[in-house]
Amino acid sequence: MPNAATEHDRSGEEISVNIPTTSKPRIVIVGGGFAGIALARGLRRVHADVILIDQNNYHTFQPLLYQVATAALEAESIVYPFREIFRNQDNFFFRMANVCEIMPQANKLKTSIGEIDYDYLVVASGSRTNYFNMNDFQEHSLSMKSIPEATAIRNLILANMEKALLVKDMEEREGLMNIVVIGGGPTGVEMAGALGELRIHVLPDDYKELDFKRMQIHVVDMQERLLATMSPEASASAAEFLKKYEVNLWLKTKVLSYDGKILTLSNGKKILSGTVIWAAGVAGSVIEGIKPELVVGGRYKVDAYNRLEGAKNIFVIGDVAAMLTDKTPKGHPMLAPVAIQQAKNLAVNFTHLLANQPLNPFAYRDPGVMATVGRNHAVVDLAWIKFRGVIAWFVWLFVHLMTLVGFRNKVVVFVNWAWNYFSYDRGLRLIIKPAKQ
Amino acid sequence: MPNAATEHDRSGEEISVNIPTTSKPRIVIVGGGFAGIALARGLRRVHADVILIDQNNYHTFQPLLYQVATAALEAESIVYPFREIFRNQDNFFFRMANVCEIMPQANKLKTSIGEIDYDYLVVASGSRTNYFNMNDFQEHSLSMKSIPEATAIRNLILANMEKALLVKDMEEREGLMNIVVIGGGPTGVEMAGALGELRIHVLPDDYKELDFKRMQIHVVDMQERLLATMSPEASASAAEFLKKYEVNLWLKTKVLSYDGKILTLSNGKKILSGTVIWAAGVAGSVIEGIKPELVVGGRYKVDAYNRLEGAKNIFVIGDVAAMLTDKTPKGHPMLAPVAIQQAKNLAVNFTHLLANQPLNPFAYRDPGVMATVGRNHAVVDLAWIKFRGVIAWFVWLFVHLMTLVGFRNKVVVFVNWAWNYFSYDRGLRLIIKPAKQ
Numbered sequence: 001m002p003n004a005a006t007e008h009d010r011s012g013e014e015i016s017v018n019i020p021t022t023s024k025p026r027i028v029i030v031g032g033g034f035a036g037i038a039l040a041r042g043l044r045r046v047h048a049d050v051i052l053i054d055q056n057n058y059h060t061f062q063p064l065l066y067q068v069a070t071a072a073l074e075a076e077s078i079v080y081p082f083r084e085i086f087r088n089q090d091n092f093f094f095r096m097a098n099v100c101e102i103m104p105q106a107n108k109l110k111t112s113i114g115e116i117d118y119d120y121l122v123v124a125s126g127s128r129t130n131y132f133n134m135n136d137f138q139e140h141s142l143s144m145k146s147i148p149e150a151t152a153i154r155n156l157i158l159a160n161m162e163k164a165l166l167v168k169d170m171e172e173r174e175g176l177m178n179i180v181v182i183g184g185g186p187t188g189v190e191m192a193g194a195l196g197e198l199r200i201h202v203l204p205d206d207y208k209e210l211d212f213k214r215m216q217i218h219v220v221d222m223q224e225r226l227l228a229t230m231s232p233e234a235s236a237s238a239a240e241f242l243k244k245y246e247v248n249l250w251l252k253t254k255v256l257s258y259d260g261k262i263l264t265l266s267n268g269k270k271i272l273s274g275t276v277i278w279a280a281g282v283a284g285s286v287i288e289g290i291k292p293e294l295v296v297g298g299r300y301k302v303d304a305y306n307r308l309e310g311a312k313n314i315f316v317i318g319d320v321a322a323m324l325t326d327k328t329p330k331g332h333p334m335l336a337p338v339a340i341q342q343a344k345n346l347a348v349n350f351t352h353l354l355a356n357q358p359l360n361p362f363a364y365r366d367p368g369v370m371a372t373v374g375r376n377h378a379v380v381d382l383a384w385i386k387f388r389g390v391i392a393w394f395v396w397l398f399v400h401l402m403t404l405v406g407f408r409n410k411v412v413v414f415v416n417w418a419w420n421y422f423s424y425d426r427g428l429r430l431i432i433k434p435a436k437q
Numbered sequence: 438m439p440n441a442a443t444e445h446d447r448s449g450e451e452i453s454v455n456i457p458t459t460s461k462p463r464i465v466i467v468g469g470g471f472a473g474i475a476l477a478r479g480l481r482r483v484h485a486d487v488i489l490i491d492q493n494n495y496h497t498f499q500p501l502l503y504q505v506a507t508a509a510l511e512a513e514s515i516v517y518p519f520r521e522i523f524r525n526q527d528n529f530f531f532r533m534a535n536v537c538e539i540m541p542q543a544n545k546l547k548t549s550i551g552e553i554d555y556d557y558l559v560v561a562s563g564s565r566t567n568y569f570n571m572n573d574f575q576e577h578s579l580s581m582k583s584i585p586e587a588t589a590i591r592n593l594i595l596a597n598m599e600k601a602l603l604v605k606d607m608e609e610r611e612g613l614m615n616i617v618v619i620g621g622g623p624t625g626v627e628m629a630g631a632l633g634e635l636r637i638h639v640l641p642d643d644y645k646e647l648d649f650k651r652m653q654i655h656v657v658d659m660q661e662r663l664l665a666t667m668s669p670e671a672s673a674s675a676a677e678f679l680k681k682y683e684v685n686l687w688l689k690t691k692v693l694s695y696d697g698k699i700l701t702l703s704n705g706k707k708i709l710s711g712t713v714i715w716a717a718g719v720a721g722s723v724i725e726g727i728k729p730e731l732v733v734g735g736r737y738k739v740d741a742y743n744r745l746e747g748a749k750n751i752f753v754i755g756d757v758a759a760m761l762t763d764k765t766p767k768g769h770p771m772l773a774p775v776a777i778q779q780a781k782n783l784a785v786n787f788t789h790l791l792a793n794q795p796l797n798p799f800a801y802r803d804p805g806v807m808a809t810v811g812r813n814h815a816v817v818d819l820a821w822i823k824f825r826g827v828i829a830w831f832v833w834l835f836v837h838l839m840t841l842v843g844f845r846n847k848v849v850v851f852v853n854w855a856w857n858y859f860s861y862d863r864g865l866r867l868i869i870k871p872a873k874q
Contacts, residue, residue, distance in 0.1 A: 018603050020646060057595060057868045074513035074849075081866045083643040093646075096599045096868070113603055148871055158494060162533045166455050166550055206520040209457060209530075408856045408864045412511075412849055419845045427845045429518045431494045431533070434585055434871030 017114045019093055024049050025354065028109065028118035030099050030287070032059050032082050035124040035318030035339035037405075042347025044089045047354060051093045051118075053111065056146075057081055061404055063336065064413075065144050066187060069153035069277075070194035071202075071426040077412040079147055080405040099125070102289035104314060110289075120313045120353075122346065123287065123300065127319035127334055130283035130298065137182070140260040141276040144187065153277060155431045157198075160274045161207055162431075170214075175272035177215040180263055182255055183280035184221030185229065186371040189238050191279060192219045193374035196245030201424040218271055220250040221280075227379070229333065230369055234379035237388045241373045255280075282334060284320035296322050299331055304361035306346050317342040323362065336403075337367050372396045375421075454551045456530055461486050462791065465546065465555035467536050467724070469496050469519050472561040472755030472776035474842075479784025481526045484791060488530045488555075490548065493583075494518055498841055500773065501850075502581050503624060506590035506714075507631035508639075508863040514849040516584055517842040536562070539726035541751060547726075557750045557790075559783065560724065560737065564756035564771055567720035567735065574619070577697040578713040581624065590714060592868045594635075597711045598644055599868075607651075612709035614652040617700055619692055620717035621658030622666065623808040626675050628716060629656045630811035633682030638861040655708055657687040658717075664816070666770065667806055671816035674825045678810040692717075719771060721757035733759050736768055741798035743783050754779040760799065773840075774804050809833045812858075 019026075025048045029036050032054035043050045061078040068075050086092040101110040102121065109116045129143035142153050157179065164176035179195055181188045195217050204212045219226070219242065225235035226242075226249070239249060254266035263271045283298030294301050294309055299322035301309045306321055308314040318339035322331035332338040342362055349359040368382035370392065378392040397417065404410050420426060456463075462485045466473050469491035480487045495516040504510040523529040538547040539558065546553045566580035579590045594616065601613035616632055618625045632654050641649045656663070656679065662672035663679070663686070676686060691703035700708045720735030731738050731746055736759035738746045743758055745751040755776035759768035769775045779799055786796040805819035807829065815829040834854065841847050857863060 018605055056870075057599065057866070074511050075869065076511035076513070076865050076867060079867060079869075081643070081864075084862075084864070084866065087642050095602070096596075147869055159533075162494065165532070168455055205524050206518075406864065408853070408862075411852050411856070415848050415852060416845070419848070425521075425845075427518075427521070427843065428513050429494070429521065430513060430516060432512065432516075432584055433493075434588075 017095060017097075017111070017116050019049075019051060019095065019116070022049055024091070025119040026051060026117070027120045027122065027350065028053065028116060029122045029124055030054075030109070031124040031126050031285075031318070031320075032056075033062070033124060033126045033318060033339065034336045035126070035343045036122075037082070037085060038340045038343035039122060039124065039317065039347055040086060040092060041089070042344055043350060044091065046091070046347070046350050048091065048120075048350065049093065050089075050091050051095065051116065052082060052086075053095050053097050053099060053109070053116070054082065055096065055098050057083065057094070057096050059085065059405060060147055062145070063400060064404075065147070065150040066191045066194055068147065068150040068428075069144055069157075069191065070198055071154055071158075071428040071430070072194065072420055073413060073416050074428055075147045075151055077409050077416065078404065080409060085405060099287055102287050102314070104289065104311060107313070118313075120315070120350070123308075123314065123316045123320060124318045124339070124343070125285040125287060125320050127282035128285045129278060130281040131278065132281060134255075136258045137255070137276070137278050140258050141182065141278040143278045144191070145282070151432065153275075154428070155433070156275055158429055158431045161203065161210065163274075165207065165209055171272060173210070174214050174216070175261060176274045177210065177212070178218070178271065178273040179216075179275045179277065180218045180220065180271055180273045181277045181279055182220050183278065184219050184223065184226040184249070184251070185279065186227065186369075188219055188221065188279040189226055189242070189371055189373055191277060192217060192242055192247050193245065193372065193377075196242065196247050197374055198426060200245070202426050202429070206429065216248060216271070217246070218248045218250060218273075220253050220255055220265060222252065222254055224252055226251070227371060230371070230379065231381045231386050233386055234371070234381055234388065237377075237379050238371065238373045241377050245374060282319070284322075284334075286320065296324070297330065305349060305359045306342050306362055315346055317346055328364075332364055335369070338364060341365065370396050370399070454532060454534075454548070454553050456486075456488060456532065456553070459486055461528070462556040463488060463554070464557045464559065464787065465490065465553060466559045466561055467491075467546070468561040468563055468722075468755070468757075469493075470499070470561060470563045470755060470776065471773045472563070472780045473559075474519070474522060475777045475780035476559060476561065476754065476784055477523060477529060478526070479781055480787060481528065483528070483784070483787050485528065485557075485787065486530065487526075487528050488532065488553065489519060489523075490532050490534050490536060490546070490553070491519065492533065492535050494520070494531070494533050496522065496842060497584055498846075499582070500837060501841075502584070502587040503628045503631055505584065505587040505865075506581055506594075506628065507635055508591055508595075508865040508867070509631065509857055510850060510853050511865055512584045512588055514846050514853065515841065517846060522842060536724055539724050539751075541726065541748060544750070555750075557752070557787070560745075560751065560753045560757060561755045561776070561780070562722040562724060562757050564719035565722045566715060567718040568715065569718060571692075573695045574692070574713070574715055577695050578619065578715040580715045581628070582719070588869065590712075591865070592870070593712055595866055595868045598640065598647065600711075602644065602646055608709060610647070611651050611653070612698060613711045614647065614649070615655070615708065615710040616653075616712045616714065617655040617657065617708055617710045618714045618716055619657050620715065621656050621660065621663040621686070621688070622716065623664060623806075625656055625658065625716040626663055626679070626808055626810055628714060629654060629679055629684050630682065630809065630814075633679065633684050634811055635863060637682065639863050639866070643866065653685060653708070653710075654683070655685045655687060655710075657690050657692055657702060659689065659691055661689055663688070664808060667808070667816065668818045668823050670823055671808070671818055671825065674814075674816050675808065675810045678814050682811060719756070721759075721771075723757065733761070734767065742786055742796045743779050743799055752783055754783055765801075769801055772806070775801060778802065807833050807836070
């Protein structure tokens, strides 16, 4: 088994970012998403120093970002400080930094806080919004991959309602009220459902001067059906539910252009909208420094052990890893369960690796997929059963609540959900602008 | 009784910000702090249109800002959307805008969204941080009058800890860890106590690589004692408690200069600190357009009915009002109870005014003052009793919880407080940077 770095004394080296040096091998993890934290946790009893690097000091529970964007949850309730998660893990170190480049020859990372050397590198940098080079949308639409982005969506939706009050021209006013969601995958569907609820239950009481019958919500997708990765039954059920919410569905339709006011679809239709949300695609967050031939579809090619092809001491897990097999010719789906399972498998493999034992290949056990469409309605596809409606919705709530990191967060989210459910309210209708400094 | 505007038809006028016009007199309130919302609420049965203008779409519960700044509460739990508060009040309208100028001759306001005319104007613009023309501090220190400012303090404290890890020079490292609070009033004392708790209970577990015995917390005040507006017993108790937390108190001391790294005191002492919080003074938020002779100490001179001196249809309430009487030669203290009582009195007076009846002069009923110093310790001065310690602390918690606007907020804050109390934790140790757009 390859074992690039065994125990050695690093005391003679210049450590540029002041990470305590020990004689243990150093495993550096880039990214603290689902994959990164599951791996770091899995390494707690491994004889190695574990260094987690992330641009933020907190883990973000991405599946609930759309609820932050639609004023149902506070940003703080779906994030968790890394230092809190790993408080009691002695071999864990955290550094807040942007990683600029991987230098595989030198076994170093170039970061915003200096160079960090590693014995083993694990890239778990996740995915970023993919605009497919459509500059219009990169410039004028909003994406939803982080807390600041989700908060910016909430701010824009509400600020546009405040603006709509000020204009007398009915067309201009509608443009400020209308919202377009590009992408009919789980994120787009969940977002559209939440917007539908806002329009019915919340906004009309807030803005009595506006006529919400005139507000349109649109979902645009290139595919033939919503939730194309789920079962046809799930797609049909989601579409039916969204139509009840009077959401306009534009399937088999592309978006062509958007200037911040007018969105043009491939069928010629023009939609006036000041709020366009891009949920149409993600690509792996690849980092400079790895040979381009190892990148496929914006992800790093890895072997069955999640090792970067041809590398000895670099591993890649989660969204940014493409493990091409007969079953997965395009790699595994970019989902939390894949990331977590790859992380857990790699954690076990590190103990093998450090003991010079053979590694276990990764095998994905698909736990199923689910998406919530709105109040009392979700769709769940498991291997052995597909169901939808109220029970699916409670399953969705339960699974998400249990997966959230931190007891305090669980309680706060539960309080919010209970409040929202019984009051039909969304308490976080706040336009919180950042400080001027 | 003066009554500048009686019922009249406004339909012929050009209404620039699209506020629905009725035949009712229009009362415009500038500012949605304690005074503004208490007044708007008090006017719910008055035959008038009530227009509230604020730069934010939410009310901020300022007494708990220091808990947001010290990672104990999420920002969202201490603010509340105006539109939610006044959902069921038919004569209420809200516009989000900055007020640039009052035009008393024209009965108009110049705002960021256009001109707004009024029959009656109530200025409740509150107070702003007063740096007493000390540019050093205006430039390099942080104030805490709003949610974005409180969040910026939390971000800076934590970002400086992350930076401290990266430097090897012990003096530089201490500078990044040290925190100076300028001002020993309630805000400064509460802040210092919360910082003391962070240093003892929270930060050492988060940053095991830093030595928190080297972190200093300083409070600087010109007065002879902390909490100079409270009883000497309260001051002594607060000082004693802060000393237990190893907070350095510099009384009868001024700050002279600060360059972002080194703070110089009037006694010659130099303190290295990257985090300096300015809690040393506020001034009324006066607005352009009122004659300077009507402004005293940064506040508007008002008569016993909170009417701007010499004006007929302009009233001023809360922090920005200076009602000079024999008992209050400098005006009333800038406190929430004053603001709320003036608002309630004015609400009653509006019914009298519109009915051409005599107005009731304002009389302040002092409910007492309290401040929390830290875990299990607060000081309470009432007219008939002064007490401190655990009971005072529970009274403080109870009063603040009950005064918070909104049931959801009360529950979320309660959950956080219970969690913080039993776990000795502060769950919101997040550096949330604003979105780039």
